[in-house]
């Protein structure tokens with residue numbers, strides 16, 4: 001990011017960083033560079049690109065823009081959120097230890113539990129909202145503390161600043177999965193974290209039409225290792241996917257503001273509904289860590305979950321919704337609803353789900369940009385006719 005761009009606000013950076021008019025044609029939209037290989041004038045003499053897995057101009061534009069949004073020195077783009085996560089985990093070695101927030105996306109749990117453990121990396125799950133629990137779980141082998149905040153699907157909030165201080169005092173790095181918050185609402189690197197990961201499939205893309213991932217860091221040494229692994233492992237996004245993400249990013253702040261406003265209205269309506277026993281949303285006074293969320297987030301975001309009596313009641317609500325689509329994923333313009341225990345978190349064993357608090361009556365909502373009144377009416381009719 002140039003000095004001039006560094007002074008720009010979030011939305012100006014979202015629209016312009018990495019995306020000046022094309023010098024060859026003046027096109028105001030970044031071209032999609034489909035070339036897999038780039039001609040060299042002499043061996044090793046080129047314009048910065050050799051082969052598209054190692055570097056591509058459209059991907060570079062995306063990486064520059066995403067780095068600017070997290071106010072990071074570096075960003076690396078990947079073919080999915082899990083592609084980003086697994087590339088980051090490959091920096092670890094056998095016998096290294098990871099402490100992670102117990103309430104994480106089911107696919108993240110699966111990556112740790114079913115893949116990385118096979119390579120001799122060990123893991124301890126903690127409630128990272130409890131600083132003592134984090135400190136007690138850290139061992140001399142701990143290299144990484146992995147956080148989500150807010151978490152998927154219980155919307156628990158972790159004090160990133162405080163956990164970073166504890167982790168750093170033991171020589172461990174801190175990674176925050178910032179997918180739910182987005183860089184517009186929360187910037188973990190400014191709160192002490194060393195590295196941020198995103199499923200760009202969600203808010204960054206924002207339109208349910210592209211799968212992608214990203215890692216951001218301001219640590220030059222870490223970036224060097226990540227850049228090597230991005231190329232060596234090869235989980236890179238296609239130029240068209242990068243272009244779609246760039247297109248989505250331009251409206252990120254607008255969408256997230258509307259989604260956060262809508263979510264607050266929906267959360268309050270659900271809290272007042274007799275069929276709902278509990279609402280998990282960081283903006284509600286009833287949320288255990290609302291004050292931490294208020295301190296580290298600009299608004300409270302578009303995600304929430306709520307509890308009804310049991311699984312049959314949850315299924316009835318989900319089947320009766322008409323505006324909300326019953327679907328996995330989140331963060332796009334259209335509202336989605338899903339059942340974590342049977343869908344996004346089905347890869348977490350039942351006993352572990354129960355221990356963490358992901359019950360069978362839990363429904364997760366991703367609030368879109370529709371009219372809040374219509375979303376509330378849809379939920380109210382589904383809850384009323386479901387005898388939840």
Ligand code: P1T
Pocket residue numbers: 080081082083105107108148152177179180198199200201211212213328329330344
């Ligand atoms: O799906 P992918 O782009 O690979 O991202 C994985 C991922 C990582 N981190 C968080 C917090 C996520 O929520 C996800 C993907 N989550 C869903 C598909 C979901 O419905 O929760």
